[in-house]
Amino acid sequence: MLVTGATGRIGRAVIDLLTDAGVPVRALVRRSDSGATLPTHVEIVTGDLTVPESLDAALHAISTVFLVWTAPPQTAAAVVDRLAAHTRRVVYLSAPHRTPHPFFQQPNPMAALHAEIERLIATTGLDSTIIRPGMFASNALLWWAAAIRGEGVVRWPYGAAETAPVDDRDLAAVVARTLYEDGHAGGDYVLTGPESLSQAEQVSIIGDAVGRSITFEDLPPDEFRRETPEASRPAVDMLLAAWNATMGQPAYVTSTVSDILGTPPRTFRQWAADHATAFTEGPHPTN
Template identity: 70%
Template sequence: MNDKAQQTDEDQGGAHPVLVTGATGRIGRAVVDELLAAGVPVRALTRDPAAADLPAGVEVVAGDFADPASLDPALRGVRSVFLLWTAPPATAGAVIERIAAYTRRIVFLSSPHRTPHPFFQQPNPMADLHAAIERLIAASGLDSTILRPGMFASNVRLWWEATINAGEPVRWPYVDVGTAPIDERDLAAVAARTLYEDGHTGGDYVLTGPEALTHAEQVRVIGDVIGRPVPFEELTPDEFRRATEGVWPRPVVDMLLDAWGASEGHPAYVTTTVADVLGVPARTFREWATDQWKMPL
């Protein structure tokens, strides 16, 4: 530990909090909940503490990645930092330097861009940003754990929920391409464990759900959960581009189509990392859908 971090620890004494960035978003909030459930003190970084709406017991502190000096109050005395990058890349280097001045441990939410599977190897600006931040973390000397989640199960709510709940068919490309969707609660549980438990320094964890499912199989599972069949119609890539025109950003559409297209004929990439870290199986897609699918009132 550097002198500044040591000084802070000695001054504070007692239990040191974990700092969670991105704490008001889906993943960050889930990490907060997991830490609280484990009895770990939590400090949350947000640009607007008054609007944070976080559980009682969470220390909410203002700070902005765009102004690295503003992070000092949030970093003072922390035991570790969960980094979910939520800003343009220009200040990333200064933010990592600031973190390294106060603590030794960082857990970074990245992406599986180093995973040797065609789904994860297509051009992706977000993966490029993640790779750059990983290099900064490595150069900083921080004790790091890198989390690399695959496809989130919750994506299908964004994609299909309104259509399915309206009783319409799901119209989608690459019907037979499989992924292994991860429940974000499992991702959050792994993140929390690596933030307060020793033994994860140097960990490079690719996180997926426990099973491979094609798009058509995922739709069938949702139909089982809601108690009625959901029709599925396959679109060509060009038909999908037309269907999403003006609704989704074109770069996102192209990125997904490239990833799915490159994955045709390849088994989905599945890991046991969730079970390895937590000691319990990862939730299946059916378990996620049973708990999380929201039907209209």
């Protein structure tokens, strides 16, 4: 099996789960030095999704690919063609853009790209499994850890907007299952955490985990947008639209994690407890 996004949040965890299950794994990395963070028995091959011909060595003698796409869209068709030429099955990390809940129904470039890659995969005739996670629990690290480590004041928009964060470990476990277990060809799985929580509640839960009261200050969306670096604007606009659209209603919650794994999904409280040190140790905000 070939795991792309091998250095990323989900791909890295999938590699560990596949090797634990005794599945031979090859990891795709962009730079050979990135492979240093992977287990020594994993075969590492360099390649770049923006350079489709660079993938041929990685795809040699591979039957199944876990595809993570964070690259620009231009080379998606050529890459999917190459997957179809070399392999039989793809598990694609997409998003719930087909789910009829306002949070997931705001038009945005990432949803359009996921839809296009799914369309490309479908036209090749490859066996496919589409994994559609909602919000990753680990986004909390990217968004709030620096502020919590600093003054303990999170200034953030739409505090009342509810999401159901899925623990990255549950997401990776589902991906690994669909890779090594029979019966998932044609599967289309929307994954969420077990409960709907407002963003302010999520911050409060992290406060409980670190043993400190964290202040949540609702930030006007325009101010949040102005404070965002230019490069992050598309992602920020996507999030602002989704939070705005979901105000006043609970998050969409599925039972897919327990249906596939046979164990309940981890709660956000459990995720926060297991990652508490990341909110107490490390760099503080610079401004």
